[in-house]
Amino acid sequence: MASNNGDVKLIGAWASPYVMRPRIALNVKSVEYEFLQEQFGSKSELLLKSNPVHKKIPVLLHNGKPICESSIIVEYIDEVWSSGPSILPSDPYDRAVARFWAAYLDEKNVRGAAAASSEEAKNAAVDQLKEGMALLEGAYVEISKGKDFFGGEKIGFIDIAFGSMLAWLRALQVMLGGVKLLDEEKTPGLCKWAAKFSADPAVKDVLPETEKIIEFAKLLVAKIKAAAASS
Amino acid sequence: MASNNGDVKLIGAWASPYVMRPRIALNVKSVEYEFLQEQFGSKSELLLKSNPVHKKIPVLLHNGKPICESSIIVEYIDEVWSSGPSILPSDPYDRAVARFWAAYLDEKNVRGAAAASSEEAKNAAVDQLKEGMALLEGAYVEISKGKDFFGGEKIGFIDIAFGSMLAWLRALQVMLGGVKLLDEEKTPGLCKWAAKFSADPAVKDVLPETEKIIEFAKLLVAKIKAAAASS
Structure with missing residues (x-):
């Protein structure tokens, strides 16, 4: 596992394909994270506060800062943990x-x-x-x-x-x-x-x-x- | 104007906000380009061939290679002409x-x-x-x-x-x-x-x-x- 992760939490749910994206990306980069699962049919205060515009999972919390939208989170993960295997091509x-x-x-x-x-x-x-x-x-x-x-x-x-x-x-x-x-x-x-x-x-x-x-x-x-x- | 542009063409139309995005981005980077305007209500062969999935403007043609979707084109412009003013932040x-x-x-x-x-x-x-x-x-x-x-x-x-x-x-x-x-x-x-x-x-x-x-x-x-x- 990578050291110096910072504090990494992911708000999501196991069945959502959109949530699987950042989970796979974090695994590719060997980044440990806490998986905070939403209850089916309701939205937590943390989710509403972290993604007030769309109120949707997934949200990545990195040192307390929220990043929303699955593809944007994957690009963020690729850029922050750039020493791990690249997710986007270089060209x-x-x-x-x-x-x-x-x-x-x-x-x-x-x-x-x-x-x-x-x-x-x-x-x-x-x-x-x-x-x-x-x-x-x-x-x-x-x-x-x-x-x-x-x-x-x-x-x-x-x-x-x-x-x-x-x-x-x-x-x-x-x-x-x-x-x-x-x-x-x-x-x-x-x-x-x-x-x-x-x-x-x-x-x-x-x-x-x-x-x-x-x-x-x-x-x-x-x-x-x-x-x-x-x- | 930047030298060594390569061959840059933009398929678009003057009134489309999505087409204005790459036009502004190319201007920010001082990149000269040829503006190929589609006729209102029809789609050119070049457009259909360059964006067969969505058949939509804008399409950037850089040395003959098509790049589609306005925000993706703007990121491409930022990455290719990286010596010009940055469009995306670095953090x-x-x-x-x-x-x-x-x-x-x-x-x-x-x-x-x-x-x-x-x-x-x-x-x-x-x-x-x-x-x-x-x-x-x-x-x-x-x-x-x-x-x-x-x-x-x-x-x-x-x-x-x-x-x-x-x-x-x-x-x-x-x-x-x-x-x-x-x-x-x-x-x-x-x-x-x-x-x-x-x-x-x-x-x-x-x-x-x-x-x-x-x-x-x-x-x-x-x-x-x-x-x-x-x-």
């Missing part, structure tokens, strides 16, 4: 490409597809997910250049942004009745990548088991449907 | 704060408020804009620490992200019947900032006159309403 063009795909992934809501309210909405969500996976397969082939990760030999910015969604993607495949999102025929690169990513020492204790996510997703879907019914 | 925490507010501003759609389809929608849009301005006034006081800009003595990342919206904010004030968004009483800091920003040599030829934006906004609103009516 400006490669950095722009990494930021582009992280921003692309930020706009996708893998969790929303689980809550589709009709067969039609479900099919539309699945089509969009498959389209996204095909696009990412192409990006993987181009960016990884035959190496294991988008980041090359090691996990990088796109790996973290995308890999944080893997547990939810796998849960979705089951919840949507056996839909293939990670598909050996259509996305062989991503299948290989997903296996390598999930087994990485910085990742394996962060990504929850698929069954645990399915259980949690059912709670979440019930909550979303109850909220929709009462509005 | 990782200050960088995270700058990225946070730029991302906050990315989510706001000042142009959408002009197209509100009812009095109720208009009032809701105005309330949201005023709330955002109050939040940004607080951020300005805290971040600028009595200096002219969010970036201190010079224009920085938040200044560019927010300042690119100024022409549209001023147009909206007129189009929404004299609503005060930049308000001497409620947002005195931002009023002072807006005047300084608009007069900066890197900015003044990029921000269009309010009247020109109003004229363009009327065209845009008519197009949005026609599209809504035919769907």
Whole structure:
């Protein structure tokens, strides 16, 4: 573990892909941190005080100072603990490409597809997910250049942004009745990548088991449907 | 002007706040570029080829390589022409704060408020804009620490992200019947900032006159309403 961490706390929740991002980044950098988990369905005073604009997890508290938004936190971690393995590439063009795909992934809501309210909405969500996976397969082939990760030999910015969604993607495949999102025929690169990513020492204790996510997703879907019914 | 620019082209359109961001950033760095303007209502082959994922302006072409998404382009410009004035702060925490507010501003759609389809929608849009301005006034006081800009003595990342919206904010004030968004009483800091920003040599030829934006906004609103009516 790195010495001279300072005081590092992360406000989050185990099931959130956005929270998994800074957790993986801190692991990559061997930074010890205290994980402060929010209760499902409520927001702590500390969270509200630390992220008054969005009131959302994750928030990194570094020596008491709050940093918000998952991708911004990952860049912060990369810059502060710069002696550890680099998360962003060093070349400006490669950095722009990494930021582009992280921003692309930020706009996708893998969790929303689980809550589709009709067969039609479900099919539309699945089509969009498959389209996204095909696009990412192409990006993987181009960016990884035959190496294991988008980041090359090691996990990088796109790996973290995308890999944080893997547990939810796998849960979705089951919840949507056996839909293939990670598909050996259509996305062989991503299948290989997903296996390598999930087994990485910085990742394996962060990504929850698929069954645990399915259980949690059912709670979440019930909550979303109850909220929709009462509005 | 900086020498050894390389070949720099920007695909954009004069009225887009997102396109104004890289234009201001290139001016800050004294980088000469060719401005390739898209025609209103159509997309060029070059744009479709350069940004196949989003098919949106702006796209920076640097020695033929495309960089997409306005904030990512501004970071790229800052990193490539690093000998010019810095756009992002050097301290990782200050960088995270700058990225946070730029991302906050990315989510706001000042142009959408002009197209509100009812009095109720208009009032809701105005309330949201005023709330955002109050939040940004607080951020300005805290971040600028009595200096002219969010970036201190010079224009920085938040200044560019927010300042690119100024022409549209001023147009909206007129189009929404004299609503005060930049308000001497409620947002005195931002009023002072807006005047300084608009007069900066890197900015003044990029921000269009309010009247020109109003004229363009009327065209845009008519197009949005026609599209809504035919769907």
